[in-house]
Amino acid sequence: MSRPLLDVRGLGVTFDRGGWARPSFLRAAHRVSFTVHPGEVVALVGESGSGKSTIGRVIAGLQPAATGQVLLDGTELPTAGTAGLPAHLRGRVQMVFQDPYGSLNPVHTVFHHIARPLLLHKRATPGELRQRVSALLEQVGLSPAEDFIDRKPQALSGGQRQRVAIARALAPRPDLLVADEPTASLDVSVRMSVLTMFRKLQKRRQLGVLLITHDLASARWMADRIVVLYAGQVMEQGPARAVLTTPRHPYTQLLVAAGSRRPEPLPGKPGLPPVVDPSPGCPFAERCPRVTFGCIDDEVTVHVAPDTEPPGAWRVRCHHPDPHLPTSGAQ
Amino acid sequence: MSVLWCHRQARVGLILLALMVLAVFVGPLFVGDPDAFVGRPLDPPSLSHLLGTTGQGQDVFAQTIVGGRTTLGLGLVVGLAVVMVGSVIGGLAGYIGGRVDDVLSFLINVFLVLPGLPLMVVLAAYLPAGPGSMAAVLILTGWAWNARVLRAQVASFRRRDFVEAAIVAGESPMRVLIVEILPNMASLLGGSVLGATTYAVGAQVGLEFLGLGDLGAVTWGTNLYWATNDSALLTGSWWTFVPTGTCVALTGLSLALINFGLDSVTNPALSADVGRGAPGPQPTPVRRST
Amino acid sequence: MSACPILQIKDLHVAYGDTEVLAGASLDVQAGELVGLVGESGSGKSTLVQGALRLLPFPAQINGGEVIVDGVDLLGLSHAELRRTWWDKVSLVPQNALSALNPMLTLRAHFDETLLAHGITDPAERHKRAEDGMRMVELAPSRLAAHPHMLSGGMRQRVAIALALVLDPQLVVFDEPTTALDVVVERQILDQISSLRKERGFGAIFITHDLTLLQSIADRVAVLYAGQIVENAPVAELGGPKSHPYTRGLLAALPPRLDEDRHAVPIPGAPPRVGDAIPGCRFAPRCVEVVAACSERPALKLVGPGHQVACVHALAVESS
Numbered sequence: 001m002s003r004p005l006l007d008v009r010g011l012g013v014t015f016d017r018g019g020w021a022r023p024s025f026l027r028a029a030h031r032v033s034f035t036v037h038p039g040e041v042v043a044l045v046g047e048s049g050s051g052k053s054t055i056g057r058v059i060a061g062l063q064p065a066a067t068g069q070v071l072l073d074g075t076e077l078p079t080a081g082t083a084g085l086p087a088h089l090r091g092r093v094q095m096v097f098q099d100p101y102g103s104l105n106p107v108h109t110v111f112h113h114i115a116r117p118l119l120l121h122k123r124a125t126p127g128e129l130r131q132r133v134s135a136l137l138e139q140v141g142l143s144p145a146e147d148f149i150d151r152k153p154q155a156l157s158g159g160q161r162q163r164v165a166i167a168r169a170l171a172p173r174p175d176l177l178v179a180d181e182p183t184a185s186l187d188v189s190v191r192m193s194v195l196t197m198f199r200k201l202q203k204r205r206q207l208g209v210l211l212i213t214h215d216l217a218s219a220r221w222m223a224d225r226i227v228v229l230y231a232g233q234v235m236e237q238g239p240a241r242a243v244l245t246t247p248r249h250p251y252t253q254l255l256v257a258a259g260s261r262r263p264e265p266l267p268g269k270p271g272l273p274p275v276v277d278p279s280p281g282c283p284f285a286e287r288c289p290r291v292t293f294g295c296i297d298d299e300v301t302v303h304v305a306p307d308t309e310p311p312g313a314w315r316v317r318c319h320h321p322d323p324h325l326p327t328s329g330a331q
Numbered sequence: 332m333s334v335l336w337c338h339r340q341a342r343v344g345l346i347l348l349a350l351m352v353l354a355v356f357v358g359p360l361f362v363g364d365p366d367a368f369v370g371r372p373l374d375p376p377s378l379s380h381l382l383g384t385t386g387q388g389q390d391v392f393a394q395t396i397v398g399g400r401t402t403l404g405l406g407l408v409v410g411l412a413v414v415m416v417g418s419v420i421g422g423l424a425g426y427i428g429g430r431v432d433d434v435l436s437f438l439i440n441v442f443l444v445l446p447g448l449p450l451m452v453v454l455a456a457y458l459p460a461g462p463g464s465m466a467a468v469l470i471l472t473g474w475a476w477n478a479r480v481l482r483a484q485v486a487s488f489r490r491r492d493f494v495e496a497a498i499v500a501g502e503s504p505m506r507v508l509i510v511e512i513l514p515n516m517a518s519l520l521g522g523s524v525l526g527a528t529t530y531a532v533g534a535q536v537g538l539e540f541l542g543l544g545d546l547g548a549v550t551w552g553t554n555l556y557w558a559t560n561d562s563a564l565l566t567g568s569w570w571t572f573v574p575t576g577t578c579v580a581l582t583g584l585s586l587a588l589i590n591f592g593l594d595s596v597t598n599p600a601l602s603a604d605v606g607r608g609a610p611g612p613q614p615t616p617v618r619r620s621t
Numbered sequence: 622m623s624a625c626p627i628l629q630i631k632d633l634h635v636a637y638g639d640t641e642v643l644a645g646a647s648l649d650v651q652a653g654e655l656v657g658l659v660g661e662s663g664s665g666k667s668t669l670v671q672g673a674l675r676l677l678p679f680p681a682q683i684n685g686g687e688v689i690v691d692g693v694d695l696l697g698l699s700h701a702e703l704r705r706t707w708w709d710k711v712s713l714v715p716q717n718a719l720s721a722l723n724p725m726l727t728l729r730a731h732f733d734e735t736l737l738a739h740g741i742t743d744p745a746e747r748h749k750r751a752e753d754g755m756r757m758v759e760l761a762p763s764r765l766a767a768h769p770h771m772l773s774g775g776m777r778q779r780v781a782i783a784l785a786l787v788l789d790p791q792l793v794v795f796d797e798p799t800t801a802l803d804v805v806v807e808r809q810i811l812d813q814i815s816s817l818r819k820e821r822g823f824g825a826i827f828i829t830h831d832l833t834l835l836q837s838i839a840d841r842v843a844v845l846y847a848g849q850i851v852e853n854a855p856v857a858e859l860g861g862p863k864s865h866p867y868t869r870g871l872l873a874a875l876p877p878r879l880d881e882d883r884h885a886v887p888i889p890g891a892p893p894r895v896g897d898a899i900p901g902c903r904f905a906p907r908c909v910e911v912v913a914a915c916s917e918r919p920a921l922k923l924v925g926p927g928h929q930v931a932c933v934h935a936l937a938v939e940s941s
Contacts, residue, residue, distance in 0.1 A: 047803035048774065060499050090501045102492040107514040117500040157891065158662060168500065187661045187830045189874045193887035214803050217879050244879060258805040259879045261837050270809060272773055614675035614703050615635075617683045617696045 004035035005073055005176055005208040006059065012067035013054050013232075017276065026276050028054040029232040032068070036176065039206035041199075043219035043240060045255070046229035049273045052212045053098075054232075056178045059210065060095040072176070091121040091172040098181035100161035104153035110137070111149045113168050121172035136167040141197045159190040166198060176208040183218065195222060216259045220244045225313075228252050231273035231283035238305065238314030248305065248314075248321040250288045282319070290320040341592020347585035351578070355399030362393040365549045373561070373568045383570040385554075386561025394554050395574045402535055402551040403582065405462055409469045409535075410528030414520060416470060417477030418513075424478070425485030426508050432482075439482070442475035451534065455543035465544060469531050477523050484519055488512045518593055525590045529583050536579055551575045626689075627652050627791045627824050628673075628711070633686035635665075635672040640896040642668050643848045645686070647921075648826075650792060655818065655825045657835035657856070659871070660845035661892055666828045667716070669845065670794050674711060675703060690792070709739055712785040716796045718777040722769035728755075728780055729765040735787055754783035757820075758813060775806035779813065786821065794826045799834070811838060832859070832871055833878070841927065844868050847893050847903040853921065853929040863924045865932050867904045902933070910934060 011032040017024040029051040036042045044052045057063040059070060061077065070077045072089055094117075097103035104113060114133045118124040124132040134145035140163040142148045153161055162182060169177055182198065183191040199222055202209055213219055219226055220240055227237040228251065236249040247253045250268065257266050271287040282288070285295040303321050305314035336342055363369065366389060374384040382391035424435035451472050458464035488494055489512070497511045498504075513520070538544055539552020546553055558572040628650040635643040643665045650656050660666040671677050673688045675695060688695040690710055695703065715721040722731060732751035741747055752762040758779040769777055778798055785793050795814065799807040815838055818825065827839060835842050835856060842859055844852040844867065852865040860872040870888040877883040890907040893899055901916040902908070908915070914933045921929040922937040 047805060062495055062499065093499075095496070095499045097492045097496060099492055103496050105493040105497070105511055105515070107517075108511075116497070116502065120501040159891075165496070168496070172501070188832070188876065189661055189830070189871055189888065192874060192876050192885035195876075196885075196887070215876075216804070217876050220879060221877065254805065256879060258808045261833070261878070263837075265812075266805065266808060612678060614700055615672055615677040615681050615683055616679070617675075619685060 002037060003074060004071075005038045005040075006036040006210065007071040007074075008035070008055070008059070008068070009033050009071070010068035011055065011058065011065055011070060013051070013058060013063065014066045024277055027232055027278055028275065029058075029065075030278075032229070032232070032234055034227045034234065034237055036208045036210055038175065038208055040225065041202060041209040041211055041223045043211045043213060043223035043226045044229060045213060045216060045219050045226055047214055047255075047273070049231065049275055050229040051232035051275075052214075052229050053180055055229075056095070056180050056210060056212045059176075060093055060178050061090075062095075091117075092174055093176045093178065094169040094172060094174040096162075096165050096169045096177065096179045096182050099185055100158045100165060101153075101185070103165050104161055106153055109150050109152055110156075110164050113164060114171055117168060117171040123172060136171060137164075139170075139201060140164070140167045141193070142167075157190075158186050159194055162186060162194055163197070166194075166201070170201065170205070173205075174207070176210065177202075178210045178212065180212045181214070182211075184213070184215065191218070198222075216244060216255055228255070231275050231278065233283055234315075234317060235284065236314075236316045236318075242314065248303075248316045248323070249318050250290055250320070250322070251284050253322070254287075282317075290322075292319065295319050338592035338595050340588045341595075344585040344588025344590075344592065347581060348589065351399065351582060351585065352403065355396060355403050358396040359400060362396050363390060365389060365393040365397045373566060373571070375568075376570050382574050383568070385557060385571050386563070386568070387557070391570055391574060394549055395551075395578060398549050398551045398554050398575065399578060401462065401548060402532060402579075405466060406528050406532035406535060406582075409466050409473070409531035410524050412466070412470050413473045413527040413531065414477050414523045416474040417523070418481050418520070420474070421478035421481035422485050422508055422513075425482040425487075426489055426504065426512070428486070428489070432486075435478075436482070439475050439478045442472075443479065445472075447472045451538055452541070452543060455538050460545035460547075462545070462548075465535060465538070468538070469534055473527060473530055473534070477527060480523065481516070481519070484516055485512055488515060518596060522590055522593050525586045525593070529586045532579065532582055551579055625652055626650060627691070628826075629687070629689040630669070630673045631687040631689070633669065633673055633688065634684040635668055635677070636682055636684050637895075638680050641684075641848070642681075642895055643672060646845070646848070646850045648673075648843055648850065648853070650824045650826060652791065652824055653818075653822050654840045655827055655838060657832075657839035657842040658826055658828045658845060659830065659832050659835060659842060661830055663847075663892060663895055664845045665848040666830075666845050667796055668848075670796070670826055670828060671713070674707070674713065674794070676707075676713065704738065708735055708785070708790060709788050710790055711792045711794070712788070712790045713794045714778075714781045714785045714796065714798055716798075717801060718774070718781040719769065721781055722777060724769055727766055727768055731780070731784055732765070732787060735784060739788060750787055754787050755780075757786065757817065758783045773806075774802055775810065778802065778806075778810055782810075782813070782817070786817065786823070789821065790823060792824045792826070794828070796828045797830070798827075800829070800831075814838065831875075832868075833875060844871070847899075848895075849903060849931070850921065851904065851931045853927075855927050858925065858928050863928065863930065863935065865904075865930045865935075866908050866910050870907075870909075902931075 011029050013029040015026040015028060017026055032055060034042065044055060046052045054063060058065050072093060075089065077089065111133055114136055115129050118129060118132055133149060137145035137148055142160060142163050183194055186194060195218055211219065211223055223240040225238065226240040226243050228235045228249065230251050235251045236243060236247065243252060244256060247256050254266060254268055268287045268289045274283050280299065281297050282295045282300045285291050288295065300317050300319060303316045303318065304312050368388045369390045370380060370384050370388055372384055372386050372388040374380060376383040380390050380392065382395065385391055385394065420435055420439065424432045451468055454468045454471065458467065494507060494511055497507050536552040536555065539550055540555045542556055544550065544552055546556065554575045555572055561571065563571045626649045630646065630648040632645045632647055633643055634641065634645055646669050658666050658670065668677065672681065672683055683696060690706065695706065698706065729751055732754060733747055736747045736750060751765055755762045755765060760776060760779055799810050802810065811834065827835065829835060839856045842854055842856050843850050844865060846867050852868050854864065858864065860869050873886045874888050876885055888907055893903060901918050905911045905915040912933065919931045919933050921931045922935045924930050924935045924938060
């Protein structure tokens with residue numbers, strides 16, 4: 001098996017909430033481990049408060065991690081310090097942001113946004129800049145490029161802006177792209193055309209993609225593997241189609257039920273993920289339809305589904321996965 | 332700039348300021364030596380001396396025109412300098428954050444809390460007289476306010492997606508601050524320069540009026556100082572201080588008008604057409620065409 | 622046509638300065654009915670309803686039409702009369718609950734503001750209504766002392782719904798209430814809206830860009846394209862053979878759901894920009910069924926019971 005492009009091991013991120021008498025903290029991520037192989041699309045799925053965006057930002061170098069390691073092609077990313085990755089790693093990881101109305105600078109043209117990364121990472125000489133920018137715009141479906149290249153973001157629609165954001169992220173020819181909810185802010189009618197373009201480019205360039213989303217349908221459509229997060233912890237991870245067709249963790253089952261239009265009431269109880277000063281045990285315990293006393297106190301073991309290819313690829317962090325799986329004894 | 336021109340009030344302000352700048356920088360070529368003794372002291376305005384004479388027999392008109400050169404000139408320079416110092420310190424504090432921000436914010440707060448006028452008086456009294464000292468005093472007591480405002484703005488922009496995108500794309504921190512963030516703050520910076528200039532002119536005149544400037548120089552502030560010294564009010568010689576006072580007031584007015592225009596450009600809800608009539612939000616108006 | 626519409630919007634024209642944003646839109650809502658209003662960004666769906674209720678700020682202006690609520694044309698009312706109508710007969714749950722709630726006020730203060738403005742001065746009465754309102758959306762009345770930022774997005778949306786219902790209006794407008802919410806919370810809010818409708822019997826307009834949401838909760842759907850209503854149909858008829866080409870294109874462009882195995886087909890091209898003048902049918906440049914006759918703007922024709930389509934291909938039937 002080839003070395004993973006991205007190897008996240010036991011990642012933890014906490015935010016200090018201050019507090020005089022009683023210091024309080026928000027645990028955005030806890031013991032998160034997963035990998036992304038070259039050319040693979042991994043979906044990081046969860047609701048608000050699941051920590052998925054925070055994890056994406058750590059990988060892109062915008063946020064320091066508190067514990068754990070993040071390895072990019074074997075090199076460990078620095079966990080402390082301010083913005084940006086070390087110079088030799090910058091350009092290998094790029095990010096597409098969720099809000100097309102906020103991720104482009106209103107005072108600069110489309111040309112500026114795409115030309116800068118090309119220049120910074122020496123993907124084009126100043127002489128061939130315009131031609132390279134035009135080529136990228138055509139690749140993301142903004143055709144003819146001349147119509148868009150000198151416009152400011154305000155003159156573009158949400159879908160068009162997001163295409164510019166994708167072109168910008170692709171300019172340095174990264175190996176890994178972190179896409180933070182790339183279509184969540186777009187009208188449903190344009191989502192598929194943006195995602196289709198994105199998938200085509202991903203396949204053509206054999207890009208590793210970490211797709212952060214709360215939309216299970218697009219995860220199933222685009223991802224090879226899926227990692228399901230709740231309250232900053234990985235609940236289930238495995239082959240995307242299999243996990244979403246026959247989910248084994250009660251939280252994944254809840255997400256799948258909510259995404260379908262079946263009229264039955266949703267399983268479990270409503271609630272919010274416990275991310276502030278959390279107690280030990282399973283974070284989903286207070287909402288889970290299968291909860292038992294052991295779920296609240298004990299460290300939750302990881303069960304591994306048998307007969308997946310490669311072995312150990314489908315893991316569920318639950319005391320009562322469905323159907324019962326042999327324990328792996330790991331973590 | 333063209334947008335400002337369209338705004339009625341800003342247009343008036345721009346014209347007024349332009350006229351004054353023209354008058355004080357070109358005018359001195361046409362008036363005589365303001366220090367020269369030209370006639371009977373405290374002579375009211377007449378055909379030979381348009382604005383009369385001072386208590387020393389000097390031409391008030393000449394003094395007013397020539398005085399403006401130093402006052403306005405220094406005012407504009409100090410206004411720019413105050414905003415530049417404030418941008419650098421406030422910008423760095425807002426952008427870098429963390430420890431650097433803690434230290435710089437502390438510095439800003441100390442300068443904000445120091446009582447301005449007494450500090451100005453003390454500094455002006457101890458430093459050698461001259462425009463350099465005046466500039467130093469004004470910049471030292473004026474930079475903190477702008478720094479505070481700009482720090483907050485830069486800090487808020489720092490968190491925006493397009494700034495993070497520039498960082499991920501590999502831009503250096505300096506480039507991000509100067510090329511990505513500052514252009515978005517253009518109108519705030521413009522407004523700050525206008526406000527700082529108003530402050531610089533007013534504070535200058537105030538200090539000199541108290542006798543803390545270079546008394547040998549001809550500036551608006553010293554004009555007022557000498558007018559008081561020569562008991563202008565007691566003798567009823569209004570012409571010795573009203574022209575200078577009016578010029579200072581007009582300067583402030585023109586800068587304020589330009590600032591209104593700048594506000595409208597950034598916040599269209601403040602446009603002149605809105606809210607004619609009742610205050611507060613109104614229901615959508617209905618206009619029927621037959 | 623039908624029994625007693627609680628809202629009748631007739632031929633509404635809304636413009637921003639010289640740019641026409643809504644070119645003659647009409648919409649009826651019957652008592653107890655949920656009408657879905659669907660369109661892409663910039664189609665004018667929020668403008669249609671907020672303009673009809675005269676809630677759009679300057680520089681919007683209404684250039685023609687009628688909006689009849691309870692027999693009265695809202696377009697002719699004074700500010701004071703409108704303030705009596707708003708929230709009492711018609712209320713609005715705005716798109717972004719966070720910006721609709723005042724961060725400085727507690728939730729109780731929000732309720733009080735509305736109740737006092739409509740003459741309910743007795744504090745005991747206000748207390749009761751506020752607490753009933755919270756219970757109605759399944760929130761604990763004890764949370765009335767909280768400030769909006771202390772609640773999650775879903776909870777804030779529910780508070781906005783409770784506020785909209787506090788005076789028991791006949792019509793509630795939901796402006797993209799679940800767009801900013803996660804799938805689980807979205808499902809909860811939709812279920813909440815359905816049960817409230819059964820309980821209280823109010824009519825509703827549900828604005829969204831996601832047609833699939835409407836398929837499970839709406840009775841009728843109006844489809845808006847570039848400032849014009851192109852179809853008005855019972856929800857079961859949407860996408861059927863008599864439907865407008867845009868509606869069918871929308872349904873085909875939607876992402877396949879988790880339990881679907883469909884290949885999505887996006888509509889080619891892009892919607893016209895606001896203010897672009899297009900003679901004739903505004904969808905023609907992107908339509909697969911375009912013919913020469915599309916250069917004339919088609920009127921809404923009745924193609925079935927309660928089903929109108931503005932397309933040259935629609936075959937009109939006699940209304941009964």
